Amino acid sequence: MLKRRRFKQTTTLTERLADEAARCREEARTLAPGRRREMLLRQARQDETAMQIDAWLRSPGLRAPT
Incomplete structure (x- = not known):
């Protein structure tokens, strides 16, 4: 079985x-x-949209669907 190469990111996704x-x-x-x-x-444009989605997902006002 192949072993995954893992490394810690030094910068944030944003x-x-x-x-x-x-x-x-x-x-x-x-x-x-x-x-x-x-x-x-x-x-x-896709990168900028991804940044907006990431910010939205990390926002404190986001709630799980009920």
């Missing part, structure tokens, strides 16, 4: 997503309009 979104937007700025640029902008 920080990693913000860094990735900024990197994608910066790279997209250097490219001409086209497929690669659109994919980078789409990834940046």
